Each structure stands twice: as C-alpha cells, then as structure tokens.
Amino acid sequence: MxxxxxxxxxxxRGLLTPGSPVRVAAQLNALRRWGFSLSGELRQAAARDPDRIAVIDEQRGALTFRTLLGNAERLARALRGTAGVGAGDRIGLLCRNHAGMVEAMIAGNLLGTDTVLVNTGLSPAQLEAVAEEQQLRVLIHDTEFAEKVVAVPATVERIDETRxxxxxxxxxxxxxxxPERDGRTIVLTSGTTGTPKGARRRTPSGFGPLVSIIHRIPLHARDRIMIAAPLFHTWGYAALQVAFALRATVVLQRRFEPAGCADLVAQHRVRALFAVPVMLQRLLEAPPPDPNPLRIVAVSGSALPGGLATKFMDAYGEVLYNLYGSTEVSWASIATPANLRKAPQTAGHPPHGTHLAILDPDGQPVPRGQVGRIFVGNEMLFEGYTSGATKESHDGLIATGDLGHVNADALLFVVGREDDMIISGGENVFPSEVENLLAELPQVREVAVIGVPDPEYGQRLAAYLALHPGETLDADAVREYVRRYRARYSVPRDVVFLPYLPRNATGKIVTRNLPR
Known part of the structure; x- marks a missing residue:
C-alpha cells in the first residue's frame, strides 16, 4: 500500500521526478513483472536510466545499467544452458566486491535460484560444511580462492571468475x-562461534523497506555510493538493493584499504559510503579525502566502540549514521548524527514501520531504562534458517539475541549479546560496558572484553587490547582505570596485550581465537 x-x-529523495513517459512506463512495468527483487530493481533502473553508470569497478571500469543488465542476462542464460541451473537450485557466491559478483547475484535472481552469499573468511572446513548444508549445485568463486574451494564436495560444480x-x-x-518461483538470497550468520547458519531473506513487496531506510538516512536518486562493506554481508547486500532502487552509481573496491578508499571517494565524488565500524577506525588512521565529498557514512554490523562516533564526526563532519540490526531482523533502529552527538553509543530510534520491544525473560515489557531482551518486528524479518529452525518470537516480534534498554528520550542502547553477559560473584556484568570504557583510552587502538571462568567468583572479565604504534600501557593501569569508573566486579582479572585482535571478514572480533 x-x-x-x-x-x-x-x-x-528525488524518486518521483518527471521523466520520459515511455521510460517511466517501462520502469513501472519492470517492477510489475519482476517485483522488488534485486533483478527487478536493476530492470527498473535500466528502463529509466539505461545509459547512466551503474557500477564503477576497479578492473572493469564503468558499466551502465543497460550493460550490467545485459551481462547478467547472458550469464543467466549460460548457467541455465551449460550448467543446467534453474528455479529452486542453490548457487553459492564466494567473491569480493566487484562487478562480477553483482552480475552473478542478478543472474541467479533472474533464474529463480536461491543464492547463498558465502563469507570470504571461511576456513576450508567451514566452506565444506556450508556447501553440504546448503546443498549447493554450483559455487562461483574468485580465482584467489582456488585452493580453498578444493574442500568443496565434488558434486558441486566450481566456476571461477575467468570461466x-x-x-x-x-x-x-x-x-x-x-521465474515460476521467486528465488531467495541466503545470507550466512557471522559464524563467530562455529559453522554459520543460512538465513533466508525476504524479497520486498513494495516501497516500504526502501522508504524505512531513506527516510532516516537521506540518500537521493542518482547519488554516488561506495559500498565498502562486503557484499556477502547483510549490510553490503542491503546497500546494493538501496542503490539500484535509487538508480545510484555504485563504486566498488575488492579489498578495503583506507588510503585507496579515500582516493576513490575523492576521484568519483562519492556522496555516501556504506561501511562496517572497524573501517571507520582504519579511515581515521589515513588522511581524509581532500576535498571531502562525503555527506553520508552509514555503518552497521557491530557496535560503535567507545568514542568512535564522536572522533569520526570530528574528522569528517556530521555525516555518520549507525544502523542496528541483524541478519534475522534486517534493521531495528537507526542513529542519526544528532543522536550520536547527544549519545555516542546509542543505536537510535526504530525507523518507520519498525516495532521495538524490550522484554523480560517471561516476555513482558520492562520499565523504561531497565535492561531486557530486544525484540523487533518489520516487514523484512527473515523467513527462517535453511535448517528449518527459526528465532524466538513474541507477538510477531523476533529476538535479536541482544540485551538493551530505552532511555527517557526513547533512544535505544544495546549493552551486549544475551550470551555475553556474565555473572561474577552474583552480579550481572556486561563486557561491552568495559569495552567501551577502555576504547576511550587514547593509547588503545582496539579492545575486546570477554568472560572467563573463575574458581572464586564463577566468572570474571578478561580484557584484550591492541595499542596504537608507539604507545605503552600496563595491566595495572588498565585495572585502575576501570576501578575508577566502574564497580569492583567489572575490573578485568586478566589484561592481555596483542599486536592486533582476530577479526572475521566483516570486521567482527572472533572471540574464540583470543588466547585464554
């Protein structure tokens, strides 16, 4: 409606401007026939602006909407005719951010396949497990992953980017x-605790999901958008959907590299950048683009540590938007620059059409300001895991797996994962609170805090810190700093200094790889 x-x-946002009656009619017809899937959004963009640049690729240069659609259609016909791929089959994509991955995603969508977006950071054993569990028919992969895909079962046809x-x-x-059957995009959960699960994403049924995002994040038709977040990640994939809907030009970089990203932003006059939080930390270590055309930097995927939001806006201006969500709920809330200036660690407010509830263990709403379990409802909730499992739900809202609270201004604050909270000497302790505190130390480049077993208190905290080059800090100083600002039971028992923290391909810290 x-x-x-x-x-x-x-x-x-400039999407209802007048245009050629013939092209507008073709645009609307594309949406009517193909829907609001990725291929439908590309078709409507190609119908309205066929010669506008759709993608700027590091190796292949600029591709128009007409060219991109033509390439995807040829690839779809090839996969159908040569590999026998059709509606209902599953294809996997193990690719970095480039035009070939975009074309493969669209080709699968045109055929009605289920397309599994595979995390490039998976180990060979994890990749083998994913291929088997997702029952892949074909795996399309970048040439650099040739050795890794050897682990995939022989029943899966492997196609590298050259082929x-x-x-x-x-x-x-x-x-x-x-297609007779609409295909689904399957996004894998982060897999930080084991083999990632496949989550089936819904296809938008109308303009509602797009409007939810662009009402709060002021993207415009025909913007230039750089997607630095991995396209296999929920946030990178969502950015591509939004970009095609806006008939925007997408700039892609295979591997994120701060100086290279800044150069591309300046060279192509990029107005909006989609990233994950760790990329902001890296961008602050390189000179900002000069001149700086960025008006929007939209991040998602993990919490903004410490004072990162403030530091970034001090350097880049009032441009930062933080979307809190998950693979399963898509989005829950969005923080604007004004929200982040007021409260740098807030997750903001739910956007239009999204409902948020903070519930106790019995499923009852908690008083404002009290920590509880976060539940979310919107029209883009996932359709369940490919295993058949789903998430806990209450009255149409599903659990994010996080704990949080809402303050007097109705701003959401996420205090951590439900399974991250520890009980130390009978007290509830949230590691993220100590993480954020330690992240504000000027010597600290990155930090992780987790719970570890303790014979006396049951559990205690352990802090892992990576310092900026040339900086020094000792364990006693860290403990004293926490003792000054937090309760006794929040002081970390262990303080470990590392050259860097282990992260996966989406920038999340892999806590199981921290030394114990």
Missing part, C-alpha cells in the same frame, strides 16, 4: 521470463 508518507519520502566471463560471452540466445 502506497501511503502519503511513502509518497512524500520518495518525492523528497564465468567465458560462459557469459558464449551464452546461447534466448529470452528470460520471470
């Missing part, structure tokens, strides 16, 4: 019609 709110937001281009070039002629 198109409401006045939707119309007003689409108008404000992919050859297949598309030799595609049989023919026409593509909307």
């Amino acid at each position: 198109i409401t006045p709110f939707v119309v007003a937001t689409l108008t404000r 992919l281009l050859a297949l598309a070039a030799g595609a049989p002629p023919g026409h593509l019609r909307p």
Whole structure:
C-alpha cells in the first residue's frame, strides 16, 4: 500500500521526478513483472536510466545499467544452458566486491535460484560444511580462492571468475521470463562461534523497506555510493538493493584499504559510503579525502566502540549514521548524527514501520531504562534458517539475541549479546560496558572484553587490547582505570596485550581465537 508518507519520502529523495513517459512506463512495468527483487530493481533502473553508470569497478571500469543488465542476462542464460541451473537450485557466491559478483547475484535472481552469499573468511572446513548444508549445485568463486574451494564436495560444480566471463560471452540466445518461483538470497550468520547458519531473506513487496531506510538516512536518486562493506554481508547486500532502487552509481573496491578508499571517494565524488565500524577506525588512521565529498557514512554490523562516533564526526563532519540490526531482523533502529552527538553509543530510534520491544525473560515489557531482551518486528524479518529452525518470537516480534534498554528520550542502547553477559560473584556484568570504557583510552587502538571462568567468583572479565604504534600501557593501569569508573566486579582479572585482535571478514572480533 502506497501511503502519503511513502509518497512524500520518495518525492523528497528525488524518486518521483518527471521523466520520459515511455521510460517511466517501462520502469513501472519492470517492477510489475519482476517485483522488488534485486533483478527487478536493476530492470527498473535500466528502463529509466539505461545509459547512466551503474557500477564503477576497479578492473572493469564503468558499466551502465543497460550493460550490467545485459551481462547478467547472458550469464543467466549460460548457467541455465551449460550448467543446467534453474528455479529452486542453490548457487553459492564466494567473491569480493566487484562487478562480477553483482552480475552473478542478478543472474541467479533472474533464474529463480536461491543464492547463498558465502563469507570470504571461511576456513576450508567451514566452506565444506556450508556447501553440504546448503546443498549447493554450483559455487562461483574468485580465482584467489582456488585452493580453498578444493574442500568443496565434488558434486558441486566450481566456476571461477575467468570461466564465468567465458560462459557469459558464449551464452546461447534466448529470452528470460520471470521465474515460476521467486528465488531467495541466503545470507550466512557471522559464524563467530562455529559453522554459520543460512538465513533466508525476504524479497520486498513494495516501497516500504526502501522508504524505512531513506527516510532516516537521506540518500537521493542518482547519488554516488561506495559500498565498502562486503557484499556477502547483510549490510553490503542491503546497500546494493538501496542503490539500484535509487538508480545510484555504485563504486566498488575488492579489498578495503583506507588510503585507496579515500582516493576513490575523492576521484568519483562519492556522496555516501556504506561501511562496517572497524573501517571507520582504519579511515581515521589515513588522511581524509581532500576535498571531502562525503555527506553520508552509514555503518552497521557491530557496535560503535567507545568514542568512535564522536572522533569520526570530528574528522569528517556530521555525516555518520549507525544502523542496528541483524541478519534475522534486517534493521531495528537507526542513529542519526544528532543522536550520536547527544549519545555516542546509542543505536537510535526504530525507523518507520519498525516495532521495538524490550522484554523480560517471561516476555513482558520492562520499565523504561531497565535492561531486557530486544525484540523487533518489520516487514523484512527473515523467513527462517535453511535448517528449518527459526528465532524466538513474541507477538510477531523476533529476538535479536541482544540485551538493551530505552532511555527517557526513547533512544535505544544495546549493552551486549544475551550470551555475553556474565555473572561474577552474583552480579550481572556486561563486557561491552568495559569495552567501551577502555576504547576511550587514547593509547588503545582496539579492545575486546570477554568472560572467563573463575574458581572464586564463577566468572570474571578478561580484557584484550591492541595499542596504537608507539604507545605503552600496563595491566595495572588498565585495572585502575576501570576501578575508577566502574564497580569492583567489572575490573578485568586478566589484561592481555596483542599486536592486533582476530577479526572475521566483516570486521567482527572472533572471540574464540583470543588466547585464554
């Protein structure tokens, strides 16, 4: 249903501007026939702005919407004719951020396949498990992963990027019609505690999900958007969906590198950057682009540590937007620059069409200000895991797995994962509170705090710190700092200094790899 709110937001963001009647009719017809899937959004963009640049790729240069769609259609016909891929099959994509991955995603969507976005940081054993559990028919992968994909079962056809281009070039002629079955994009959970699970993402049924995002994050039609977040990650994939809907130009970099990212932002006059929080830390270690065209830096995927939000806006201006969500709920809340200036660790407010509840263990709402379990409802909740399992739900809202509270201004604060909270000497302790405190120390580059067994208190905290080059800090100083600002039971028993913290490909710290 198109409401006045939707119309007003689409108008404000430049999506309802007048255009050629023929092209507007073709644009609407593309959405009618193909829906609001990734391929439908690309088709409507190609119908309205065929010669506008869709993707700027490091190796292949600029591709227009017409070219990108043509490449994806040829690839779809090749996969159907050569590999026998069709509706209902599952294909995996093990790729970095480049045009070939985008074309493969769209090709799968055109055929009605379920496309599994594979984390590039998986070990060979994890990759083997994912291929078996997701019952992959084909695995499309970058050449650099040739040694890793050897672990994949022989029943899975492996296609590297060189062969992919050859297949598309030799595609049989023919026409593509909307598939009998809509394919699903399957995003893998982070896998920080073991084998990642596959979460089936819904296809938007209308403009609602787009409006929820662009009402709070002021992206406009035909913007230039750099997607630094991995495309296999929920946030990177969502950025691509939003970009196609806006008929925006997407700038891609295979591997995030701070100086290179800043150069691309300046070179292509990028207005918006989609990233994960650890990338902000890295960008602060390099000179900002000069001049700086960025007006929006939108992050998601993990919490903003310490005073990172303030530090980043001091360097880049009032441009930072932080979306809190998960693979399962898509989004729960969005913090604007004004929210982050007021409370740098807030997750903001739920966007339009999203419902948020803080519940106690019995499923009852807790008083404002009290910590409870976070539950979320919106029209993009996942459809369940591919294993058949799902998440706990209450009255149409599903659990994020996080604990949090809402303050007097209705701002959400996330205090940590439910399974991260420890009980030390009978007291509830949230490691993230100590993490944020230690992250504010000027010597600290990155920090992780976890619970470890303790014979006297049951559990205690252990802190792992990586310092900026040339800085020094000792364990007693760290403990004294925490003792000054937090309760006795929050003082870490162990303080370990490391050159860097282990992270996965999306920038999340892999706590199981921390030395115990």
